[in-house]
Amino acid sequence: MVNKGAIRMRLAQFGSLGLATMLATSPAAAQTLFAQDPLQQDDAAPVTSTPGAETREVVQQDPRLARVQRWSVDNAMALAAVVEAIGAEGLDPADYRPDLLRAEIERGESAALDARASGVFTWLVEDLRDGRTPMEARRQWFVVDPDADLLPTGKLMADALESGDVAGVIASLAPTHEDYEALREALAAADDGDTQERRLILANMDRWRWLPRDLGGQYLLTNVPEYQLRLMVNGQIIRTYRTIVGAPGRTATPQLMETVEGVVFNPTWTVPQSIVVGEGLGNRVLNNPTWARNNGYRATRGANGFVTVVQQPGPGNSLGMMKLDMPNPHAIFLHDTPARNLFNSDNRARSHGCIRVERALELAMTVAILGGGATRDEAVAISRGGEYTRVPVERTMPVYITYFTYGVDVDGNLRQFNDIYDRDAPVLAALDAPRVGNRARETDEEVIEVVDDLNSII
Helix, strand or coil: CCCHHHHHHHHHHHHHHHHHHHHCCCCCCEEEECCCCCCCCCCCCCEEEECCCCCCCCCCCCCCCCECCCCCHHHHHHHHHHHHCHHHHCCCHHHHCHHHHHHHHHHCCCHHHHHHHHHHHHHHHHHHHHCCCCHHHCCCECCCCCHHHHCCHHHHHHHHHHHCCHHHHHHCCCCCCHHHHHHHHHHHHCCCCCHHHHHHHHHHHHHHHHCCCCCCCEEEEEEHHHCEEEEEECCEEEEEEEEEEECCCCCCCCEEEEEEEEEEECCCEECCHHHHCCCCHHHHHHHCHHHHHHCCEEEEECCCCCEEEEECCCCCCCCCCEEEECCCCCCCCEECCCCHHHHHCCCCEEECCCEEECCHHHHHHHHHHHCCCCCHHHHHHHHHHCCCEEEEEEEEEEEEEECCCEEECCCCCEEECCCCCCCHHHHHHHHHCCCCCCCCCCCCCCCCCCCCCHHHHC
8 A cells, every 4th residue: 555645755855856756657757847946956857747547638738838858868968068168158057057967967867867957958948048037136127028938948858859959959049139149259258357347248148038039120129228229120220319218216218028000290299197287287278378379288178177288299299290109008109309409418318218219200201111101202291291190000110128238339339338227236136146946927017107297308
């Protein structure tokens, strides 16, 4: 008779490695990593098995989940070599315990080697594909990286073991952007004694891993600390634009991945109630119609006394001559400004979160044309018409609002940017701390809806 209490005691004594070994008695058993920290607790991989003898509905294995798979000694040795060289990608080999992997290799093929190698491979995939920094250290990071769904760990492992190209499969996960490669080269050339520079390179290499590997054929990318926006087509910078971004604090510009769905020429501006009521603009517009008309304001009072103020299109409109329509819960968008002289200042962190763009009308027309929403002549005519016009685009364009404090600037120079929102410290601390498993893919930080005020816009 089976003594279940004795088995539980043995499991507690052996830890995760004992569990992995005991569950591997059947070659056909489906062994799934249900925790993302396979090297914790006696440095082994917790697994579970699906009994094959039970009558139940057949459930297809989720390819996104990492399974403990069979590792040959040759494949495990290739994996160990990858771990020992992973410092070139800005990761720490010690996180993956190559000593323990080598020890299992020396013992030969076994369930323990399967568990060890599967766990190491899983961690490498997660860190290279998704980034090593846990979500709680990514301040105001609202991008949801799709790579875990597009490049599922279980399938990657199966492909690596079937082909024998373990190193190639892992290497294919590194970001493909040229700026990441520039950081990689800078890390290789960095002086070992310059720890500050090396740490900044590591942090910003990891930030590239937070983004999708494929950014798209054409997209907009703005690096907030650089105060610059890039229009990218087929990997090349087509245009660059200086920007004004959110001031530090609650008005800091968050990091987003959104989609331009249309271009608004000659936009209106619905004034936030914090200004209509809090700053008395509603009463001023209602009580001084001449001033209101000269400044383009129209006010309506509802039956309940609620006052709405809308600034009409025109050269003095607080949003300028255009905005890019990119719906998001933060109410962040890229727009023009009548105060274009501010683009010449060095400190351009002064808005309430939205991003103001120089030569905004040029950008609007370019996006409308690239998106198939209008021809050049149509875009020019619409912009000069003076009326509110939304031009939907057939080919939507991603917008990446990023935060790099070390990287390649728009002139092609590798340099440091001011950490205007103090977002480096938590990333650096996380990289110094032990690796965290079971990492969340989405942040639970508060979404702060942008409320621009008159002083921040003009």
